[in-house]
Amino acid sequence: MPNQSPFDTTQNIFQNRDVLDVDDYQPEQLIERDEQIDEYASALEPILNGWKPNNIFVYGKTGTGKTATTHYMLNWLRHDIQEQSSAVEGSDKKDSNTTSSTNLEVVYLNCEALTSSYQVAVELLNDLRDEAHQVATRGHAPNDIYNWLFEEIDNRNGVVLVVLDEVDHIGDDDTILYQLARARSTNNLKNSNLGVMGISNDFSFREDLSPKVRDSLCEKEILFPAYNATELTEILKRRAEKALYDDAYDLGVLNSSAAYAAKDKGSARQAIDILRNAGDLAQKKDLDTITPDLVKEAKGIVERGRVSEMIGGLSPHGKYALHGLAIASKNNETPIRTKELYDYYRIVCQREQTDTLSVRALRDHLAELDLIGIAKEDQRNAGRGGGKYKQFDLDVKVDAVIEAFKSDTDVHHSMDNSF
DNA sequence: GATCCACAGGAAATAGTGGCTT
DNA sequence: AAGCCACTATTTCCTGTGGATC
Numbered sequence: 001m002p003n004q005s006p007f008d009t010t011q012n013i014f015q016n017r018d019v020l021d022v023d024d025y026q027p028e029q030l031i032e033r034d035e036q037i038d039e040y041a042s043a044l045e046p047i048l049n050g051w052k053p054n055n056i057f058v059y060g061k062t063g064t065g066k067t068a069t070t071h072y073m074l075n076w077l078r079h080d081i082q083e084q085s086s087a088v089e090g091s092d093k094k095d096s097n098t099t100s101s102t103n104l105e106v107v108y109l110n111c112e113a114l115t116s117s118y119q120v121a122v123e124l125l126n127d128l129r130d131e132a133h134q135v136a137t138r139g140h141a142p143n144d145i146y147n148w149l150f151e152e153i154d155n156r157n158g159v160v161l162v163v164l165d166e167v168d169h170i171g172d173d174d175t176i177l178y179q180l181a182r183a184r185s186t187n188n189l190k191n192s193n194l195g196v197m198g199i200s201n202d203f204s205f206r207e208d209l210s211p212k213v214r215d216s217l218c219e220k221e222i223l224f225p226a227y228n229a230t231e232l233t234e235i236l237k238r239r240a241e242k243a244l245y246d247d248a249y250d251l252g253v254l255n256s257s258a259a260y261a262a263k264d265k266g267s268a269r270q271a272i273d274i275l276r277n278a279g280d281l282a283q284k285k286d287l288d289t290i291t292p293d294l295v296k297e298a299k300g301i302v303e304r305g306r307v308s309e310m311i312g313g314l315s316p317h318g319k320y321a322l323h324g325l326a327i328a329s330k331n332n333e334t335p336i337r338t339k340e341l342y343d344y345y346r347i348v349c350q351r352e353q354t355d356t357l358s359v360r361a362l363r364d365h366l367a368e369l370d371l372i373g374i375a376k377e378d379q380r381n382a383g384r385g386g387g388k389y390k391q392f393d394l395d396v397k398v399d400a401v402i403e404a405f406k407s408d409t410d411v412h413h414s415m416d417n418s419f
Numbered sequence: 420g421a422t423c424c425a426c427a428g429g430a431a432a433t434a435g436t437g438g439c440t441t
Numbered sequence: 442a443a444g445c446c447a448c449t450a451t452t453t454c455c456t457g458t459g460g461a462t463c
Contacts, residue, residue: 118447138447139439315450338426361451363427379427383461387425422463432453439446 012248012288013279019243020276022269030072031238032231033065036222040073043220044195047159048080050102053195055181055217060224061201063267067165069224070199074106074163103158110165117176121145124162124176128152146179153183154192161195168202174213181216226266232258235268236275244279249290253278256292260299273302300400307396308404310374316410317357320348321365323411325375325392326401335378335391338363351413366392374401 019025030037043054060066081104107127114120119137125148126134135145153160162180170176180196183189198217200206206218227235236254257278261271275290277298282290311319324344328336336344342359349356357365369375369392376395381388394401405411 116448136438138437139445141439141446317450357450358452360428360453364451367428379459381459381461382424383459384423385425385462386460387423388459389426420463423461425458427457429456430454433451435450436448437446440444441442 011245011283012286013244013283013290014248015245016243017276017279019239020272020279022272026068026071027238029238030065030069031234032227033069033224036065036069036224037073039220039222040069043222044073044077044161047077047102047104047161047195048084050159050193052193053159053161054220055195056197056220056222057206057218058197058199058222058224059201059203059206061226061265061267063265063269064224064226065268066199066201066224070163070165070197074108074161077161078104078106103156104161105156105158106161106163108163108165111169112166113169115169115171117170117173118142118145120164120170120176121149121179125149125152128156142175149179150183150189153194154189157191159193159195161197163197163199165199166201167198168200168205174209177209177217178213181213227262227268227271228266229255229258229262232262232266232268232271236271239272240275243276244290248279248282248288252292253290253295256295257298260295270302270306273305274298277301303396304400304403307374307400308407310372311401311404311408313372314368315365316354317361318365318368319405319408319410320352320354321345321362322369322374322401323348323405325366325369325394326398326405329394329398330402334393336393337380337389337391338366339389341366341392348413352411366390 014020040056043056045053047053058066058070081102084102105128107124109120109123109127111120114123121142122135122137122140122145125145128149129135129152135148164177167177177196177198180194183194196217206214206221209217233251233254236258240249240254254275257274258271260274261267264270274295275298278290278294281294281297282288285294287294311322314322321341324341324347325334325336327348328334328341328344333340338359342362345362346356366375366377370377373395375392378391378393379388380391
């Protein structure tokens with residue numbers, strides 16, 4: 001093969017790009033989260049004695065280290081239990097009654113796609129059961145599911161720790177939490193101890209729980225505040241040391257990446273994403289260093305990516321509502337109140353040749369847009385004669401929205417011919 | 420301090436999908 | 442096949458609400 005390979009593997013920027021992969025890379029050291037680790041430790045410690053741990057409720061926005069810290073703690077927990085059991089085996093095998101080790105089963109479940117208590121219960125049950133005894137996601141009586149679930153847990157003869165990430169997706173039916181949190185007192189469990197950890201990025205979720213559930217689920221609460229720019233810089237330093245070549249970046253680059261993210265959501269994910277993208281840009285342009293300009297460009301890329309992702313998760317009418325809002329924004333008519341936005345929405349529906357939904361339905365879609373953070377709502381009250389109403393505006397750049405709609409299959413008419 | 424506006428948003432009903440048990 | 446069940450997206454109906462104005 002005389003020709004040169006089309007692959008260019010020379011690296012000026014990254015010594016290990018994977019370190020900047022937010023989803024896959026688990027740092028072995030967590031920084032800026034000592035307080036939370038201590039609180040976790042004290043709540044989980046009883047497990048090492050085979051006792052019931054405190055139920056824990058964890059909350060904080062995305063990218064504040066909830067999931068990373070949780071996995072970090074679970075790894076330590078498994079590690080310590082493992083050591084315990086090998087210590088027992090090493091000692092007197094016959095007399096294991098007194099020093100027996102603890103059986104621990106951790107069930108980690110991300111509830112992102114699960115919208116009801118029922119679905120969570122089925123999912124948990126299937127996680128505990130083997131391949132041959134899986135149950136279907138519909139068609140069973142709820143009580144059967146719960147009974148089977150407790151049967152499985154009780155069979156474990158040890159401690160079962162159920163971790164429910166993104167619990168707020170369950171919605172307002174908290175039966176599963178109620179069942180799990182109170183399993184002990186209702187005598188459903190005789191041989192096992194059950195601990196529940198709920199992780200949520202919605203602060204209000206805790207308030208919406210029924211009082212009984214709140215008391216038992218929130219025995220221990222751990223709050224993950226957003227990172228400030230200084231903390232983000234520290235985090236980036238750690239990552240950059242491993243991910244990048246020393247002379248490929250300077251402190252200024254880390255500072256500005258951190259600053260952009262801190263100003264927006266205070267999310268470590270975002271800061272790391274910006275840095276990685278800046279590195280990719282430098283690589284593509286065959287540069288030896290990451291420049292401030294590239295960081296700025298990377299910030300734009302990350303924001304556009306976020307917007308596309310959010311739009312991708314919307315239902316068709318959610319998209320039409322957003323499209324209407326974007327047109328209004330282009331027309332400099334935002335913030336716009338619901339009633340007027342309805343007109344824009346109707347136009348979008350006409351052009352997409354779909355039926356227009358009621359105002360009530362639009363209100364639900366707009367609430368959804370606010371929830372995911374692509375739009376922001378603002379309640380106003382003009383008093384007697386004016387009344388109470390809401391105003392909406394985009395919470396991201398209009399151009400990012402327009403860009404994202406160009407590659408969307410549900411919206412066929414781009415904004416370019418929207419006027 | 421009572422009034423009253425323009426909505427917000429809860430509740431129930433409806434319709435359609437799909438899967439269970441017997 | 443009949444009679445269950447869960448879930449989603451929607452409509453219709455209606456009660457609740459906060460503060461500028463009277």
